[in-house]
Amino acid sequence: MAARLSNGCKLALPVDYAGVSMAMIQPILDSGVRDLDLVCVPTGGLQADILIGAGRVRSLETSAMTLGEAGGAPCFIRAMKSGALKMRDSTCPAIHAGLMAAQKDLPFLPIRGLIGTDVLRHRADWKIIQNPMVEAEDKIVIVPPIAPDFSLFHAPLADKDGNVWIGRRKELAAMAYAAKRTIVTVEKIVDGNLFDDENLSAGIIPSLYIDAVAEAEFGARPYGLWAEYGKQTEVLMEYAAQAKTEDGFAAYLSEKYGAEVLT
Amino acid sequence: MAARLSNGCKLALPVDYAGVSMAMIQPILDSGVRDLDLVCVPTGGLQADILIGAGRVRSLETSAMTLGEAGGAPCFIRAMKSGALKMRDSTCPAIHAGLMAAQKDLPFLPIRGLIGTDVLRHRADWKIIQNPMVEAEDKIVIVPPIAPDFSLFHAPLADKDGNVWIGRRKELAAMAYAAKRTIVTVEKIVDGNLFDDENLSAGIIPSLYIDAVAEAEFGARPYGLWAEYGKQTEVLMEYAAQAKTEDGFAAYLSEKYGAEVLT
Amino acid sequence: MNAVTPSEVMICAVANLLDGSRHIAVGAASPIPAAGAMLRRAIDEARGGESVRISILGSVDHNVFTNGSTELFDCAAQGRIDAFFLSGGQIDGQGNINLVGIGEYPETKVRWPGSFGSAYLYFLVPKVILFREEHTPRIFVDKVDFISAPGTSDKNTYRKGGPIALLTGKALFRFDKDKGSFDLQSIHPGHNLDEVAQATGFTFGHDDSPPTTSDPDPEILNLLRARVLEDLSETYPDFANKLRAEIAALSERTN
């Protein structure tokens, strides 16, 4: 499935707890794809850090990068210091607003807050306008759509028709709605059609939005999968320790994925 | 529950097939509430027509009023001809955009289409602005929030904590998010907490948004309830025939609800 | 030669217009458009092509939307819906449609339900097919009294879609976007140009001897009478029964 990704494409990845397709890292590295523009919805973690460390990422739009209890994201921090990464610091609801604008194919959405922040000051693509509905001074920020070429995530279930069950992790649906294409790994592909159980239907992303699905048991590990299995914090800790240096990360990448850091 | 409604309040009602709380018509009529500003999400039918005929409605915002196979909504049509009803003709996605603006407490949302329509020409509360993201001429319509004082609908299930299960009828959730208060009738109030079944959770509106729930078996009839029971078209036909004249409707209102038309 | 019912002529015309669509949305109360979409799907599948997706709005079984009634409009904006059907209480020669009423708004003499999603979808869905079986000058007017949705927009207005054709019980028109008017493409069997011109309150382009709307190939008629009728029976049982009866009556007459 990673063969579908092309150099320079915009790739959206979900927050740690929502269903990260860690299983897709190997095929992405193998595919040799590079110059990715990552969008983390709304924050990034291990998956983004590995792709950054491996030299596959050109720019990053996110409201935060963290390994949670395991601390800062080491490759991200190094890339920021070296200036290797074009950074688009954001705030969570601005990421959501951008995706929503793409879902509705709107040229912008307004968002409150942000005025007077350095987040806004460094975003040339965001604008402050006067609220056109009132005469009195009322400034409001507008943000452009975020339309990923691909959204990639991991979910509990899919059926053979390509319908994917995400339960109440609706940010995954938002990613699929916004993206031109969506690639999903799941714990299990079941026979029959998920819509046959009307109880499940509220949590389904219909195949209309899904371009490829593959089975990958425990495909979110070391992250957990919402209500299915827990996070392996110790694995994140080990990663944090190993990736602390450039050499340590290169060794990790080689050992775990047989991959090299692209420069 | 109808005692919560106050004269002149803005009341949102759902589309025919999504879960109309027909059971609440009796208590609303009994409460004597009047001067309602109805918002139909996004179209109205029998429920709105009865309230209009009974003289309880001051204004109506909707993208259509119809009894479906049973034809036009007779009280609505009469009220339009007499000028008794302040009408805000809309289009479905503008109703949705207004609710979404209220959900996010935004002063406006942009919406494509509409330019050159008489729908737009008659809406003083909608504006055309230049898309601030581009230099080239690109006009776009913006609509203000629709924030109902109350949303009212019927759903399959609720629990004693006030969580309501709507399945995939997400327009009901949108109504609840947008409204200051939400009143719901359900087929059944179950023991335990709906969140105990994670499979159901994607279709739950949490009690955070719900102000009152009452049990009303077959509470949507003669409308159907999505995947639960069907519509009774013959009852709608009978209504259409009886309500064709002002006197016929007054007789219907008196017989069925023991209520009078307010003038 | 196969004898074909008037409904079948229209269903086949719809299927032709939908050629190349991947996702077709149909209103719940539109059996002929739905049948045309189902026939399109059956033809594509029989020819080994990709199966077209059909969303019937308001249906539980033929509707995969899970994000509420806003999802249709979001999908349309993104180009995820290729074709949709609209109708009108009035439709004029510029492709404007009126779903609101006759006379001076708001206290119109005749009031119809309202504009529904037309004021949006007409701008965004690439192939909008105007469908109205009744073909009279009451409906097809020179100028609509209320524009629920305009047939064309100026160059500076964001518009990705609009009308491509108008199908009635008497004829099929193509909409010329550049001219902003209709051209008669064909007349259904049993009707003629004079009758169509009489029944149409706007002027339209036409050949001196317009062609007759062609009868479907036997294989297509077979698909319609077998698989599509079966599909229809689930969602539109009344219409399916009516169509079956019409076909039976026709074959009695022709035998």
Added chain:
Amino acid sequence: MNAVTPSEVMICAVANLLDGSRHIAVGAASPIPAAGAMLRRAIDEARGGESVRISILGSVDHNVFTNGSTELFDCAAQGRIDAFFLSGGQIDGQGNINLVGIGEYPETKVRWPGSFGSAYLYFLVPKVILFREEHTPRIFVDKVDFISAPGTSDKNTYRKGGPIALLTGKALFRFDKDKGSFDLQSIHPGHNLDEVAQATGFTFGHDDSPPTTSDPDPEILNLLRARVLEDLSETYPDFANKLRAEIAALSERTN
């Protein structure tokens, strides 16, 4: 007199600050704010008041959101969330917070995770409590290097919320919105004004002899050590165990 651990002092201070809240949102990695919210709920329930709602972000069991991670922000905009907690790598005397890094952006010397939702929530949640246990001049600076979210805004900026207090391991400050600066409200037991002033890189208002952060009433301490510790064990088992051990050590020392 009850002996109280430093964590308990902070938890009780949080519960006090939350008085009157109906819905409190807490980040997943914030056990002391969460414990304070749980204690607030326990106190209100014990007094027969309405039970405060607590949403722990990212938790399955203590989170009723069903509309994805956008729901928190929509709720905040609507006033459906009364109180939230923010922290900062740097916090300055004007209530500005910096979650991005030290030095010149973007190639900061020290880079932290990022602004998360602060650039929005700080404007919209009525009661934002700034919480940072470590109290050093490295954190509490005169001027932040990057404003993730400003402490105040001018009159023309839409703002419904902002900081009400700053709680650290040494002291509790109140934020004066009109002056746009902090006033020392109380110093936690075992600390003094000199120490607090030394540890704080910005100037703040204070009495000559600021009060000591008051010990909780015995009934409140009982609620904390019984019901709240139990609630905490489910969601923050490590923190609950640590707190239990601290309480045990304390009672050994005082016995």
